[in-house]
Amino acid sequence: MDTTKKFYINGEWIDPVVPQFRDLINPATEEICGRIAMGSAEDVDKAVNAAEAALASYSAQPISYRLNLLKRLKEKLQSKTDELAEAITKTIGAPTNFSRDVQVGGALANFEAMLTIAETYQSVSRIGKTAIRKEPIGVVGLITPWNYPLNQIVFKVVPALAAGCTVVLKPSEVTPLDAILFAEAAAEVGFPPGVFNLVNGDGLSVGEAISRHPKIRMVSFTGSTRAGVQIAKAAADTVKRVTQELGGKSANIILDDADLESAVTVGVQVCFANSGQTCDAPTLMMVPAPRFEEAKIIAAAAANAHQVGDPLAHTTHLGPVSNINQFEKIQNLIQSGIDQGAQLIAGGTGRPDSLARGFYVKPTVFAVEHQNYDIVREEIFGPVLVLIPYTDVEHAILMANSGVYGLAGYVVSPNMDRARAVAEKLDAGMVCINYPDWDSYAPFGGYKQSGNGRESGVLGFEEYLETKSIIGYH
Structure with missing residues (x-):
């Protein structure tokens, strides 16, 4: 099965609602190196509905259950290191050693750190007569960039799934092959249907639909400041949380x-x-x-x-x-x-x-x-x-x-x-x-027009949690 021309929704590889495709260009040769399906708002709606249907049962599972799935996912990705590195080199042009050691190796190191953080995180704390609970925020839309494609997927998907959220991922349409391999690994591990969903597409169609969708409670975006502004505007009508890691001039x-x-x-x-x-x-x-x-x-x-x-x-x-x-x-x-x-x-x-x-x-x-x-x-x-x-x-x-x-x-x-x-x-x-x-x-994110919120570290995990105060708990 050619998964590059399908989307992973509700535990299955399915065709796009409207057949639309995009050629991938190898930046080293300027030649076509692949073809992917491009999604629409209808595809996003399918993925969001699947994620919403899976949310209650998945979020109710103990953290040990979610971490067991994620540990197996990390092992699957590790076994696909060469494939992932090849996909990144083919689409971004990074030298082979850099793709393997930094692009993939760095992503796996960040994956392991987030597992440790989630495993040791205390979801309930107390102050005075109040209990403070941290609960999964819900269905999240994750929009990732092309420069460190696998790492940014890990930065977003792993804490979201560890927290008990369900996910709709839109990777960059420039570098989607590693995301497809990630979805294949998730399918092999056996996440429940609807927990992890992948829809390829561009920002104007899929990104916009994710940002506006009323059932998505949070959008996490990494990319340009210009695009981040548009996502925040699109998300404003549904008052969803928006975290952004945007431009820099350091x-x-x-x-x-x-x-x-x-x-x-x-x-x-x-x-x-x-x-x-x-x-x-x-x-x-x-x-x-x-x-x-x-x-x-x-x-x-x-x-x-x-x-x-x-x-x-x-x-x-x-x-x-x-x-x-x-x-x-x-x-x-x-x-x-x-x-x-x-x-x-x-x-x-x-x-x-x-x-x-x-x-x-x-x-x-x-x-x-x-x-x-x-x-x-x-x-x-x-x-x-x-x-x-x-x-x-x-x-x-x-x-x-x-x-x-x-x-x-x-x-x-x-x-x-x-x-x-x-x-x-x-x-x-x-x-x-x-x-x-x-x-x-370390938490990663910016001041001013470099964004809002943080990725990585404890703060990156907490972005996917909502806070509930239970007053009079004692």
């Missing part, structure tokens, strides 16, 4: 006592990971003004050291960006930086010279003296870094906090007291000190 403040060579080099590498398609990437590198020229030389060398090419080659550091729209957006923003007078110190417009096809972007670094550039204010979502000097730490903090986003921030210093002091002053939902490894127990 500052990386390198303090004057840092090892500049290491701080800049690693900062470039972190910025360019996943071809720069990471919402919390440190895309604005702030360095002390007296060392600005030195930093430019280091950053250019680090960017030029990145090998761009075929994601199937083991020597490749950066594959293509995910799709033609993203490629064109990045090219336009690079050109705007050049047109507005920013100093181009590495990369530039167009593909790397050796690559005639594919959505490949040159690893690009700009240097600017002030913030009045589109490349400083806008999220580029590609392998593009901007260096900017600061006069003192307060100046750096002021620049870092001046934008509309507040997803992440970075601080580099061997002096932890100084680094912590700067971190505490940044208007960001997450601050990383000295490029740490990801912590699967």
